[in-house]
Amino acid sequence: MTLVMENVSKVYKDGPKEFRALDNVSLKVNPGEFIAIIGPSGSGKSTMLSIAGALLSPSSGEILLGGENTINLSSKQITKRRLEKIGFVFQAANLIPYLKVKDQLNVINVIAKNKDREKGNELLEHFGLMHRINNYPSDLSGGERQRVAIARALINDPKIILADEPTASLDSKRGRQVVEMLADEIKTRDKAGIMVTHDERVLDLCDRVIEIRDGRLEE
Numbered sequence: 001m002t003l004v005m006e007n008v009s010k011v012y013k014d015g016p017k018e019f020r021a022l023d024n025v026s027l028k029v030n031p032g033e034f035i036a037i038i039g040p041s042g043s044g045k046s047t048m049l050s051i052a053g054a055l056l057s058p059s060s061g062e063i064l065l066g067g068e069n070t071i072n073l074s075s076k077q078i079t080k081r082r083l084e085k086i087g088f089v090f091q092a093a094n095l096i097p098y099l100k101v102k103d104q105l106n107v108i109n110v111i112a113k114n115k116d117r118e119k120g121n122e123l124l125e126h127f128g129l130m131h132r133i134n135n136y137p138s139d140l141s142g143g144e145r146q147r148v149a150i151a152r153a154l155i156n157d158p159k160i161i162l163a164d165e166p167t168a169s170l171d172s173k174r175g176r177q178v179v180e181m182l183a184d185e186i187k188t189r190d191k192a193g194i195m196v197t198h199d200e201r202v203l204d205l206c207d208r209v210i211e212i213r214d215g216r217l218e219e
């Protein structure tokens with residue numbers, strides 16, 4: 001499963017004004033490859049990740065998820081592909097405040113109609129969270145919350161992992177641990193990973209670092 005973006009542009013329209021946030025961007029991420037995207041504020045990083053994850057449609061260009069072009073899919077089909085193929089990790093863990101840790105993962109099982117309910121426990125064990133399964137997000141440290149968010153992103157065994165500033169709320173040691181976990185998952189299970197980050201201290205854990213400036217890629 002690869003992720004391919006081909007000649008992707010995104011133009012935001014604000015009344016008569018137009019703003020080109022992405023300008024003819026092409027990128028291919030192979031299985032087992034972990035790519036970092038860096039760049040100044042407003043350069044187009046979040047726009048790019050949102051388009052890669054089919055959360056936002058491009059103004060022109062194509063996105064291929066595992067060889068399948070998403071351009072002609074209906075929004076229902078896109079939602080299904082996203083659930084099956086993509087795991088998202090956001091800046092703040094975005095956990096549901098009124099659900100215990102174990103239920104943060106189970107809710108995805110219910111939505112995805114997964115029959116294998118053991119996977120959640122395996123992931124929580126893998127990330128050292130078993131002693132926390134009956135806690136609410138407010139009881140957890142920032143690092144623990146982010147580990148739950150990663151476990152949740154992996155519950156469907158997605159082949160593409162997209163992370164938007166996953167270390168932003170963490171100190172450098174915990175931030176590094178979180179990115180090490182992402183890198184390990186990407187390597188050992190042959191996933192394609194993209195991480196947007198401002199954190200230069202974790203770039204050595206990535207295979208390639210791509211810079212985005214004014215909506216254009218520079219490697």
Ligand SMILES: Nc1ncnc2c1ncn2[C@@H]1O[C@H](COP(=O)(O)OP(=O)(O)OP(=O)(O)O)[C@@H](O)[C@H]1O
Pocket residue numbers: 012013014019021039040041042043044045046047048
């Ligand atoms: N919905 C929108 N409508 C209009 N302009 C937008 C919209 N979303 C983003 N932009 C503009 O597009 C540009 C790129 O935004 P984007 O959020 O992708 O940048 P970024 O690199 O992720 O920034 P940051 O590091 O600050 O999060 C910015 O100039 C932003 O103001």
